[in-house]
Amino acid sequence: MDIVKLDKLKFSYQTGDPVLDIDSMEIKKGERVFLHGPSGSGKSTLLNILSGVLSPQEGSIRILGKDINNLSQSKRDEFRGDYIGFIFQRFNLINYLSIAENISLPCRTSKVRKENLNDSMESEITRLVDHLNLKPYINKKVSKLSVGQQQRVAVARALIGKPEIIIADEPTSSLDDDVTDKFIELLLRECNEKQTTVIFVSHDKRLAKHFDREIELKTFNKASGESHD
Amino acid sequence: MISFLSLKSLASRKFISFLCVLSISLSLSLFLIVEKLRDGVQDGFTNTISQADLIVGARSGPTQLLLYTVFHMGSPTNNITYSSYEKIKNHPTVAWTIPISLGDSYQGFRVVGTNKSFIEHYRFYGDKKVELAEGEWKDSVFGVVLGATVAQNLQHSIGDELILSHGIQQDSILDHDNAIFSVAGILKPTGTPVDKSVFISLYGMEAIHIGWENGAPSYDLEEDISDVTKEQLKTEQLTSFILRTKNRIALLGLQRYIMDFKAEALSGIIPAMTLTELWGMLDQLENAFIGISFFVIIIGFLSILIALYMSLNERKQEMAILRSVGVSAKQIVGLLLSEAFFLSFMGGIFGFILQYILLGVIGPFVEERFGLSIPISNPTSLELMVVGGFILLGTLSGLIPAIKAYRNSLHNGLSSN
Numbered sequence A: 001m002d003i004v005k006l007d008k009l010k011f012s013y014q015t016g017d018p019v020l021d022i023d024s025m026e027i028k029k030g031e032r033v034f035l036h037g038p039s040g041s042g043k044s045t046l047l048n049i050l051s052g053v054l055s056p057q058e059g060s061i062r063i064l065g066k067d068i069n070n071l072s073q074s075k076r077d078e079f080r081g082d083y084i085g086f087i088f089q090r091f092n093l094i095n096y097l098s099i100a101e102n103i104s105l106p107c108r109t110s111k112v113r114k115e116n117l118n119d120s121m122e123s124e125i126t127r128l129v130d131h132l133n134l135k136p137y138i139n140k141k142v143s144k145l146s147v148g149q150q151q152r153v154a155v156a157r158a159l160i161g162k163p164e165i166i167i168a169d170e171p172t173s174s175l176d177d178d179v180t181d182k183f184i185e186l187l188l189r190e191c192n193e194k195q196t197t198v199i200f201v202s203h204d205k206r207l208a209k210h211f212d213r214e215i216e217l218k219t220f221n222k223a224s225g226e227s228h229d
Numbered sequence B: 001m002i003s004f005l006s007l008k009s010l011a012s013r014k015f016i017s018f019l020c021v022l023s024i025s026l027s028l029s030l031f032l033i034v035e036k037l038r039d040g041v042q043d044g045f046t047n048t049i050s051q052a053d054l055i056v057g058a059r060s061g062p063t064q065l066l067l068y069t070v071f072h073m074g075s076p077t078n079n080i081t082y083s084s085y086e087k088i089k090n091h092p093t094v095a096w097t098i099p100i101s102l103g104d105s106y107q108g109f110r111v112v113g114t115n116k117s118f119i120e121h122y123r124f125y126g127d128k129k130v131e132l133a134e135g136e137w138k139d140s141v142f143g144v145v146l147g148a149t150v151a152q153n154l155q156h157s158i159g160d161e162l163i164l165s166h167g168i169q170q171d172s173i174l175d176h177d178n179a180i181f182s183v184a185g186i187l188k189p190t191g192t193p194v195d196k197s198v199f200i201s202l203y204g205m206e207a208i209h210i211g212w213e214n215g216a217p218s219y220d221l222e223e224d225i226s227d228v229t230k231e232q233l234k235t236e237q238l239t240s241f242i243l244r245t246k247n248r249i250a251l252l253g254l255q256r257y258i259m260d261f262k263a264e265a266l267s268g269i270i271p272a273m274t275l276t277e278l279w280g281m282l283d284q285l286e287n288a289f290i291g292i293s294f295f296v297i298i299i300g301f302l303s304i305l306i307a308l309y310m311s312l313n314e315r316k317q318e319m320a321i322l323r324s325v326g327v328s329a330k331q332i333v334g335l336l337l338s339e340a341f342f343l344s345f346m347g348g349i350f351g352f353i354l355q356y357i358l359l360g361v362i363g364p365f366v367e368e369r370f371g372l373s374i375p376i377s378n379p380t381s382l383e384l385m386v387v388g389g390f391i392l393l394g395t396l397s398g399l400i401p402a403i404k405a406y407r408n409s410l411h412n413g414l415s416s417n
Helices: A043-050 A073-083 A099-109 A111-115 A121-131 A147-159 A177-193 A205-210 B002-012 B014-046 B062-071 B082-089 B117-121 B148-153 B202-208 B248-259 B271-281 B283-324 B329-370 B381-396 B399-412
Strands: A002-011 A020-028 A032-036 A058-063 A084-087 A165-169 A197-202 A213-216 B054-058 B094-106 B109-114 B132-135 B143-146 B181-187 B197-201 B240-245 B266-269
Touching (some): A002 A043, A020 A043, A020 A197, A032 A205, A043 A165, A073 A084, A073 A111, A073 B329, A084 A147, A099 A111, A099 A121, A099 B283, A121 A147, A147 A165, A147 A177, A165 A177, A177 A197, A197 A205, B002 B014, B014 B271, B014 B283, B014 B329, B014 B381, B054 B062, B054 B271, B062 B240, B062 B271, B082 B094, B082 B240, B094 B117, B094 B202, B109 B117, B109 B202, B143 B148, B197 B202, B240 B248, B248 B266, B266 B271, B283 B329, B283 B381, B283 B399, B329 B381, B329 B399
Parallel strands (some): A032 A197, A032 A213, A084 A165, A165 A197, B109 B197
Antiparallel strands (some): A002 A020, A002 A058, B054 B240, B054 B266, B094 B109, B094 B240, B132 B181, B143 B197
């Protein structure tokens, strides 16, 4: 089953040339995809479309078989909360919440994610914290964590309540090389357990070796215009 | 979820949130106090005299007659003869009268010549009586009864001797130094001009003016008058008098009788009506009060708006994270509005409490200075509505930052730059 299916997708911002023009792109369930693109290739725009924040002017985008382009804005927001875990490049955490509260966010916003918990929220957080080697820091303020620790908390948040897809947007670009490899291994190990689809975006081609499949955005995207990022 | 986030978020910006709550609670308490002062002034003003049906004096404008008889402001134009007073006093429709004779002062406080009917019949704030704190009210020639403020400010007690001054100016140079009065009684505070009055009997008033028939002391004033008796003193003139009818139905008839009085030109005014008229003239003052309160409140709302608006810039990433976990742009609006709600709610509660603290501090000052008491009463339903409206409008003042955050989150999506 295709978990992501783009068809004749075209997107442009209000003014200017199309940023994305993709004939078709499919990602299967459980697949671990490395999406490569230098800055300016329309990466961020594509991620915003995949997660339903932006909607394309033309073409269709099906996630889990559902054409999210036909959903209302608030339904798309709900859909994103239910099925997608997001990891940002950096500053992944809300600094006025504790580590546990940051991790629990998706279960507070999405019913689906909360129902997916096998156990109580507390024990799921404890389990994730254990797996991601965060136990010694659990009571620290998030602003006191190192970048690597923060990114691992972000992984825990993305994973809680078993979302179908994890989208990671350059999550390692602020990490040292040796930490980067460990981070990716940790992420993929956790996703493997639950057959979660991973879309990992990076400009760093060396990381492609960790993944099942590599998508070169340039070859998919026929739009030549400069994008926002 | 949203209120969980907004409370945590406000708590993380403790200092700014605290300043914001402080400034809006100050603005609300000022608003409430100004409203109370306004009501207190009007209340105190219109309740200075009650149960009196008419004030009668020499023909003049009603306001003037009221001001000098009741508020001891301004000076009487003319006196009335005692015989006219007696004639009206004995009119079959009249229940009681309080004669008033003015023109002297003591250390800047007005001297009021009257008799026992003052303490028996004078009423204020509905049916409050003038009561003695100590001593007694004897209609003796050289006995004096002091208002509460006079006794307190000048540190007088029963038995103290004092000399009155002629005229009502504070720096009067003519003293009635051939007559020594002694304090016979001290009144309880009333919150009316009574507190700032010095009461003597009509006999005393007459005694100190022996030899002053021409308006100034004659040469033989050196004579000692301390042994004059009531029998030797005959009151010829009064400044004005207050009366009550046996039956209100007779009031207008009596008023016409006074206006058409044959022997001399008199005015009879209905105090309640004139007080209302006078207060109407102070409308401008009232409007100024309202204007000030209004702006004070606006400033409070602005501080909520500023506090939230300024926070948005550093919260872009937070918004992106919230959006990524499924929070809609509309819920972002809800988040900002609920922060505005909590700020104005706390401001509303604190402002309400602060009002009573501030009233406790400035209340005695206002009472002392202006003779107006601002009673610290239970909150009225109007006041609770003001606080409720304040919280509502305070929450709505979060709309501008909320709309800004809404636009930001639609435009920025899941990126924060």
